Amino acid sequence: MIPVAVRQRPAYDDQLDEPAALTVRVDCPAKTNLTLEVGPTHDEWGGRHELDTIYCAIGVYDTITATAKHPGAGFSLELEGAHLGDLASSSSDMRRNHAVLALFAMAQAAGRDSDVALTITKRIPVGAGLGGGSADAAATILAVNQLWELHWPMERLRTIAATLGADMPFCLSGGFAHGTGFGERIEVIDAGSAAERNLIGQGYAGEVLVGAYQSQLSTPEVYHTFDAVGPGNDDRNHLQAAAISLHPRSGQAIDAAVNAGARHAFVSGSGPSVVAFVPDSTTAQRIIDAWRNGGMVDRIIKASAPAHPIIGVSQ
């Protein structure tokens, strides 16, 4: 089921006697990996690695809006946010933005032109191992599915998302899920299931602190480094040692969070950001103080997990 909160659409604008412009807004959460086991590479997956991962969506949301434009007008993209990372650079090509690639993929699958105005309000740190680009792509797929009244089921949307990136199929539904293949095969862990109760019982739910950085890590570079150094002893995220070798402050932030009482603290996916699950607000404050006093992170974001995309329709 796609979690949808839809407001009623007025059929026509009284003044202009033409269809009123509809805007679909999707708030799409970041992702992390509670476990990430990395296996061998496969040529048929473009050299990507086999994965076995438990995804978890965390409530730091990017917002995408999609509004229909006149036929033949083409697409447009506006980006806003205080922390745009390398997306703010003049060499950043709008046509390579993950949201735009997702719009093109949906247009091709639907046999339509991509006459849509997209806006992205970025809150998910960029190049941080939090799947921000994947969240924006997933949000665009969900938005266009609604805007064009396609009503395609989740499985069809996942198939399209999988052509764009490993994390994107998960980001369509959020929550908790088991990912296999190169990360694109998703088995949702249902709310209330024994598997979900098990994750919650282990402390993988509730209040979360994200320690974020100005610097980014490149996902391919982290996988290359993993190929050289392998997983760290006892690391549930096999990419953690590689990420820390490239960005040592992440390791310091993990140690500080654990010492201050975090239930779990780890590098999120390919890093460099660090996620800490905290049992209560006193512990959260201890971790925040340790991170700030030690200069171990550049930015701290409070969130909760698990989270889901939220879809709304308005004029």
Ligand SMILES: C[C@@](CO)(OP(=O)(O)O)[C@H](O)COP(=O)(O)OP(=O)(O)OC[C@H]1O[C@@H](n2ccc(N)nc2=O)[C@H](O)[C@@H]1O
């Ligand atoms: C590591 C993870 C963990 O969830 O995400 P991040 O933490 O970076 O967000 C994912 O595996 C990344 O997902 P995503 O960023 O969507 O990957 P893709 O666009 O498909 O691939 C980008 C590059 O990452 C490497 N890659 C990705 C997935 C995979 N199973 N094996 C790989 O080796 C390849 O070098 C590939 O060219």
Ligand SMILES: Nc1ncnc2c1ncn2[C@@H]1O[C@H](COP(=O)(O)OP(=O)(O)O)[C@@H](O)[C@H]1O
């Ligand atoms: N909409 C987008 N949001 C974030 N990054 C994007 C987006 N579109 C393209 N990118 C590019 O994708 C790369 C990875 O960004 P992101 O998805 O945030 O990180 P990660 O793969 O570590 O989770 C960045 O170099 C960024 O420029």
